[in-house]
Each structure stands twice: as structure tokens, then as C-alpha cells.
Amino acid sequence: MKWQDGTRSNPAKCREKDTGRFEIVARDGQARIGKLHTEHGILQTPCLLPVINPNIRTIEPREMWDKYGIQALITNSYVIWKHDKLKDKALAEGVHSLIDFPGVIMTDSGTFQSYVYGDVEVGVEEIVKFQNDIGVDIATMLDVFTRPDMTFSEVEKAVDETVKRGQISIDAANGTMINGPIQGGLFPELRAKSAVEMSALDFSIHPIGGIVPIMEQQKYRDLVKIMLACKSNLSPNRPVHMFGCGHPMLFPMLVALGADLFDSAAYVLFARDGRILTPWGTERISEIEEWPIIMPAICNYSPAEVRAMDKQERTILLSKYNLEVTLQEMSRCRQAVRDGTIWRLAERRSHEHPALREAFLWMVTNPARSTMDPLLLDEISASKETGEQRGKWEENWDWLVNSQHSPRNGGESWGGIDTHHRPHVEIARRRLFARWKSRKSGDVIIFHGASAPWRERVGDLVERICSLDNEIFVQTPLGLVPWGLEDLNPWAHIEGPDWLWKRKPDYAWVQRELSRLGIHDRKIITVDISDTEDLHNRVFDLLEIKAMDRTPELKKRAQIVDKLCVLNNVDLDDAIELCKDSTFVMSRTGRIRNMIDAEGLHLFSPRLAEGGISITVEGARKLHALRKQSTPTGFITDDYSFHPGEGPAWVVVDEDAEPFVAQGRNVMHGFVLACDPWTRPGEIVLVVNSDGKLLAIGRSQSTAKELSTFTKGIAIKVREGCP
Numbered sequence: 001m002k003w004q005d006g007t008r009s010n011p012a013k014c015r016e017k018d019t020g021r022f023e024i025v026a027r028d029g030q031a032r033i034g035k036l037h038t039e040h041g042i043l044q045t046p047c048l049l050p051v052i053n054p055n056i057r058t059i060e061p062r063e064m065w066d067k068y069g070i071q072a073l074i075t076n077s078y079v080i081w082k083h084d085k086l087k088d089k090a091l092a093e094g095v096h097s098l099i100d101f102p103g104v105i106m107t108d109s110g111t112f113q114s115y116v117y118g119d120v121e122v123g124v125e126e127i128v129k130f131q132n133d134i135g136v137d138i139a140t141m142l143d144v145f146t147r148p149d150m151t152f153s154e155v156e157k158a159v160d161e162t163v164k165r166g167q168i169s170i171d172a173a174n175g176t177m178i179n180g181p182i183q184g185g186l187f188p189e190l191r192a193k194s195a196v197e198m199s200a201l202d203f204s205i206h207p208i209g210g211i212v213p214i215m216e217q218q219k220y221r222d223l224v225k226i227m228l229a230c231k232s233n234l235s236p237n238r239p240v241h242m243f244g245c246g247h248p249m250l251f252p253m254l255v256a257l258g259a260d261l262f263d264s265a266a267y268v269l270f271a272r273d274g275r276i277l278t279p280w281g282t283e284r285i286s287e288i289e290e291w292p293i294i295m296p297a298i299c300n301y302s303p304a305e306v307r308a309m310d311k312q313e314r315t316i317l318l319s320k321y322n323l324e325v326t327l328q329e330m331s332r333c334r335q336a337v338r339d340g341t342i343w344r345l346a347e348r349r350s351h352e353h354p355a356l357r358e359a360f361l362w363m364v365t366n367p368a369r370s371t372m373d374p375l376l377l378d379e380i381s382a383s384k385e386t387g388e389q390r391g392k393w394e395e396n397w398d399w400l401v402n403s404q405h406s407p408r409n410g411g412e413s414w415g416g417i418d419t420h421h422r423p424h425v426e427i428a429r430r431r432l433f434a435r436w437k438s439r440k441s442g443d444v445i446i447f448h449g450a451s452a453p454w455r456e457r458v459g460d461l462v463e464r465i466c467s468l469d470n471e472i473f474v475q476t477p478l479g480l481v482p483w484g485l486e487d488l489n490p491w492a493h494i495e496g497p498d499w500l501w502k503r504k505p506d507y508a509w510v511q512r513e514l515s516r517l518g519i520h521d522r523k524i525i526t527v528d529i530s531d532t533e534d535l536h537n538r539v540f541d542l543l544e545i546k547a548m549d550r551t552p553e554l555k556k557r558a559q560i561v562d563k564l565c566v567l568n569n570v571d572l573d574d575a576i577e578l579c580k581d582s583t584f585v586m587s588r589t590g591r592i593r594n595m596i597d598a599e600g601l602h603l604f605s606p607r608l609a610e611g612g613i614s615i616t617v618e619g620a621r622k623l624h625a626l627r628k629q630s631t632p633t634g635f636i637t638d639d640y641s642f643h644p645g646e647g648p649a650w651v652v653v654d655e656d657a658e659p660f661v662a663q664g665r666n667v668m669h670g671f672v673l674a675c676d677p678w679t680r681p682g683e684i685v686l687v688v689n690s691d692g693k694l695l696a697i698g699r700s701q702s703t704a705k706e707l708s709t710f711t712k713g714i715a716i717k718v719r720e721g722c723p
Contacts (some may be wrong), residue, residue: 003708014039018712021712023712030256035713047260048262051075055079056154057714073106075107077110078109094134105138109142136176146210147213148185148214155183158183159190171640179206184210205239210243219354221355237710238685245263246263250442252346268319271317271318271322276322278325279332284451285307297317302657404680408490410489432485432514436518437564445503446480448528449501454482461536477494477500478494479513481512484561484562507653530555561579564604567613569649570647597622602714620686635708650687651676651687651707655690666715668714669702670711672715679702684697698719
């Protein structure tokens with residue numbers, strides 16, 4: 001809240017029992033909008049913590065709070081400790097008074113100074129106790145910095161020493177929130193080891209350390225490897241902080257990979273050198289005549305006028321400009337997470353810088369996974385490196401893909417070959433390949449040559465031939481999709497050029513797609529539907545049949561069956577039995593609104609926006625009764641398979657939550673006792689008690705690992721209780 005004089009009110013302290021807790025309020029895969037609860041307010045993430053030098057304040061911290069709305073910043077406790085004047089005031093009045101900032105203050109411990117100058121004079125316990133004494137919100141332990149040029153044994157010793165210091169530092173913090181940095185240099189196995197062992201300790205936040213020299217050398221591929229190795233092994237209920245990372249060019253990719261906090265003095269350091277930050281790189285004020293981005297700080301000045309200023313005035317102005325650009329890109333990232341487009345933003349940014357593009361391509365391309373259209377593989381082929389061993393890379397990629405939500409509302413904007421590697425696209429394909437099963441043994445018919453909605457072009461034809469023993473598919477830019485899923489995202493709503501749809505099927509690629517769908521050694525009949533004139537007769541001739549009557553009910557049941565199998569993990573035979581003798585309520589546009597079973601119960605409703613399917617309470621009861629496994633009793637957090645045919649995942653809640661959930665209240669973290677391993681964000685789950693009694697139907701907001709670790713926020717959004 002802003003007062004009339006332009007200042008902002010001081011932050012409200014979070015509830016005492018919530019101090020140090022982190023919750024997710026929105027997500028896009030691993031990217032997340034979060035709330036970190038602290039003594040000086042609830043910090044929204046992802047966010048930037050500007051570095052404040054307590055001796056040199058280019059932009060006053062109070063201005064950052066009042067003018068820029070910055071909720072948190074970071075300063076150096078070692079610098080304060082080392083200077084008696086600063087130290088005495090901080091101990092007497094507190095660090096918030098020292099730097100005049102009412103929001104969240106994090107402090108570093110001197111580890112980076114040890115990297116720059118070789119050593120620090122303060123002890124492990126001493127520096128943490130000092131941070132506690134001056135009233136910081138988030139302290140940092142004195143870890144051991146690992147440089148890129150260090151050997152494996154040197155890095156391993158540093159990792160072990162950092163872990164050894166961990167509990168000592170936590171005890172010294174005496175309840176103050178504390179950072180537990182992850183070290184490991186360029187060795188993924190040591191990063192993973194550090195992440196696992198530091199997660200076992202009671203830290204509040206996990207910064208990824210030792211990355212400044214890597215960023216300085218623009219080794220962004222190594223940065224991606226470090227991020228994946230760390231993040232996939234960290235406890236997900238704690239924010240991840242990219243220590244020393246403040247260049248806006250890196251934000252989209254790192255946010256997409258799960259980074260929550262960033263800090264940097266880059267906004268000042270670059271300004272002192274006459275450089276400005278942009279989302280695509282760095283530019284020198286001496287080389288530009290026009291501003292690349294117009295921001296409030298420079299809207300009344302030209303680059304020439306700024307160059308003419310004295311150095312101090314220029315540095316202050318460019319520091320504000322750099323800070324504004326940085327905050328703008330962070331804001332853009334948060335909105336992209338809310339919109340479900342953070343990966344697309346990372347794609348765009350990857351094209352802005354060659355080192356960033358190299359990192360992005362390394363991350364998303366792998367010969368073992370390349371199953372997309374060979375006509376679109378040129379960039380991948382050009383980017384592959386020979387001889388590099390990925391090690392546990394596939395597991396890290398599976399971890400990333402496993403957190404995705406699909407299908408989604410809205411169109412899928414075509415971005416070239418990158419589109420195939422969007423994690424939510426990949427999980428949609430994996431889900432299809434794992435759960436869809438062929439019900440027929442005849443020839444395969446593939447429609448191609450036109451974009452969706454295909455039902456408007458060939459819906460009537462399909463109603464006439466669906467009773468035959470032929471499997472019907474549509475060729476899309478993202479692969480083949482069975483006719484029963486013809487309105488399902490992402491296949492159905494791809495926004496791209498016409499040539500995407502006009503390409504003829506490549507036989508070798510079609511065979512690979514069909515093989516992944518479990519179809520082998522079938523005759524393939526391709527049908528160009530770009531021209532629908534005389535289409536029925538052409539298809540009848542290809543199939544060597546005469547005109548056939550329409551069978552709309554058969555087509556409708558097939559659509560419901562496919563969606564139950566793929567989206568709700570229902571066994572094929574069970575899905576067929578559920579839909580037997582069903583009737584349908586149709587929309588004015590001829591699409592299914594509701595499915596009514598033979599008993600007159602409304603069970604399912606296809607969602608028209610993205611092609612998904614909603615389950616009613618009666619439908620949930622039917623699916624609950626089909627359960628073949630026992631009630632889960634714990635959490636399996638490293639199982640990324642789809643468990644085809646085992647039904648919607650079950651989530652078990654404790655007895656305290658049971659009456660509220662049955663009345664339709666959301667399931668909150670901290671009340672979940674167990675879940676099936678195939679629980680994924682965005683998928684329908686059945687909420688049960690420890691005896692397996694159905695309580696509600698809802699949509700998971702979390703993975704199994706997140707359900708096992710979080711204690712704050714919504715775990716399951718309940719659609720309807722089942723009292």
C-alpha cells in the first residue's frame with residue numbers, strides 16, 4: 001500500500017507458525033509462483049534480491065522499497081562484521097535500521113569474498129550468530145566455494161566440508177531462517193550429492209553456489225547441467241536461490257527449470273562500466289544512439305546526454321535503468337508462469353544469445369528421444385555433439401517432464417523445432433503412448449492435409465466408417481493422434497503456418513509413431529483432406545466398400561473411451577464397459593456435453609475448451625469401484641511411469657481433513673498421508689481416507705514428491721466432495 005507522500009507501508013509479519021514456510025500458488029511445470037513467509041512480510045517468488053553494499057549505496061534501499069516495490073534485498077554480513085562502525089550500529093539497532101529497509105533482508109556470509117580474496121577471518125558459528133544478532137530475516141552459512149577449475153577430489157572435499165558445517169550453522173542460527181548452499185563445481189554427481197545431503201538438514205532455502213565464474217565465462221550449458229543436477233535432487237518445499245545470478249537474459253530459462261530467487265549486483269557493476277542490461281544481452285552506452293528499451297529512469301534523456309554526465313551521475317542513472325529492465329523481465333517471467341508460457345519465453349530468449357542457445361539445445365535434444373518429424377530435425381542434427389556422455393541426464397529430463405500439466409487451454413504457438421521439446425508437449429505424447437491402446441486389427445487410416453477442427457471436415461465420414469475394423473488417426477505437427485482424441489490439446493490447437501498441415505506423411509516417421517502406439521505391420525492408408533470434394537467416395541474406394549450408414553453413437557462412445565484411458569488412466573476394458581449402452585446430451589454445435597450411462601446417471605462431460613474430460617461424483621464412484629490395487633500407504637517419489645490402466649491416482653488424507661474434504665474443501669499440504677506414484681499436477685485424482693473410502697474428486701496441484709514434503713498451500717483443488 002502506498003501513502004500520499006509516495007512511500008509504501010511497512011510489511012506485515014507473517015503468522016508465527018508459518019515463518020520459513022514456502023507455498024506454491026501457481027505453476028507451469030517446475031516454474032512456480034510462490035510465497036515465502038518471513039518475519040518482514042510474505043515474499044512473492046520468483047523475484048530478484050538486489051545486492052546492497054552497506055558502504056556504497058548507489059540506489060538507496062528505501063527507494064527500492066518505496067519506488068520500485070522491491071520486497072527483499074541481500075547485503076553482506078561479513079562486510080558489516082568487518083567494519084566496526086557498521087557492526088556496532090547493526091548490533092545496536094538491527095540490520096533493517098542500518099540500511100533503512102523495511103522488507104526482507106537476506107545476508108551473505110563471506111563465502112564469495114573467500115573466492116575473490118582467498119580467505120575470510122570469521123568462523124563458521126561466529127558469522128551465523130552475528131547474522132542472528134543483527135536481526136536478518138534469512139542468514140547464510142559459511143560454505144566452501146567450489147571453482148570450475150578444481151579437481152574432483154578438491155570439490156568433493158569442499159562438498160563434504162559444507163555438509164559438515166550445515167548442522168553447526170543451523171544450531172547457531174537459533175531459529176533464524178538460513179540458507180544451505182549447494183556446491184559441487186562442474187561435477188553433476190557431486191552437485192546431486194550436495195543437494196541430497198543438504199536437503200536432509202533443516203535449511204529454509206537452498207542457494208546454488210559457485211556459479212558466478214561460470215556465468216562470467218558465459219558457460220550457460222554448464223549452468224543448465226548444474227541446475228538440473230541440483231534441482232532434481234533437492235527437497236521441493238524449499239525455494240531455490242541462484243547465488244549471484246542477476247542478468248535478465250538468464251531469468252526465463254532458470255525460472256522454467258525451477259529457480260525461485262535471484263540476487264546480483266550486476267545492475268550497479270555494469271552501470272559503473274557504462275553498460276546496460278537487456279533481456280538479450282549487454283550493450284555499451286558508448287555504442288548506442290537509441291535506447292533498446294525505454295524505461296522511466298532514462299525517458300527524459302538520450303544516450304548522448306547520459307554519456308555527457310559525470311561518472312557518478314551516469315552510474316546512478318544507468319543503475320536505475322538496469323534495475324528497471326531487470327525487474328521488468330522478472331515480472332514478465334511471473335506472468336508467463338501464470339499464463340503457462342514460461343517454456344515458450346525461454347525458447348525465445350534462447351535465440352538471443354549463442355551461448356544461451358547452445359545451453360537450451362543441449363537441454364532439450366537427445367538422440368534417444370528424437371521421434372519427431374524428420375523434416376524438422378535440421379537444427380537438432382546441427383547442434384548435437386559427438387562423444388558427450390549424458391550420464392543421468394535422462395532421469396533429470398524425466399523429472400522435469402513429470403511435473404508438467406497437459407492438456408492446457410488456448411492454442412499451442414508454433415515455434416519451429418523447439419515446439420516438440422516443450423515439456424508439456426512431451427508429457428502429452430508420453431501419456432498417449434503409454435495409455436492408449438488399439439481396439440481394432442484392420443488397416444490404419446491417416447487423415448492429413450488440413451488443420452483442426454477435423455470433425456467439421458470429416459466428422460460425417462468418420463461416423464460412416466467407424467464401425468469398420470480400421471484405426472483412424474490424424475496427422476498433426478506434433479505427431480499422430482487417434483480420432484477419439486481429435487479435439488485434444490496440444491494436437492488440436494496449433495497456431496502455425498499452413499505448410500505444417502499440407503505436408504504429406506513420411507512413411508518411416510509414421511511407422512515409428514504407430515510403433516510407439518502399439519501398432520505394427522498394418523497396411524497404412526493416407527487420405528488428403530485438404531479438398532473434401534467427393535471425399536466420401538474416394539475413401540470408400542480406398543477401403544473397397546460401398547456407402548455405409550452413419551453410426552454416431554459408436555463414434556461418441558469411442559471418444560469417451562479414449563479420453564478415459566489416456567487422461568484418467570482407466571483400463572480399456574473397464575472404459576468400454578462404463579460406456580456400454582450410454583446416451584449423450586449434445587451441444588448446439590454437435591459436440592458431446594454429457595454422457596449418461598445405462599442407469600441414467602450422468603458420469604462424464606467432455607471439456608470443450610481443450611478436449612479434456614470432467615468427471616461427476618457418480619463417475620468418480622464408478623472409477624473408485626474399479627480400483628484393483630490396495631490403498632497407498634506412503635510416497636514413491638522417483639517413479640515417472642504412467643501405470644497404464646490402474647485408474648486415476650488416489651490421494652490419502654488424514655482423519656482431521658476428512659470431513660472438510662468430503663464437504664468439498666480443498667486438500668491442504670500437511671494433511672496428505674500417501675498417494676499413488678503416478679500423481680501429477682493437473683491430473684484428476686480421487687481423494688480417499690486411509691481405509692480407501694472415497695471423499696472427493698479433484699485436480700492435483702503437485703507431484704508425489706511435493707505432496708510428501710510441502711506443509712503449506714493447496715495440494716489438491718477439490719472439484720466436488722463425495723459425502
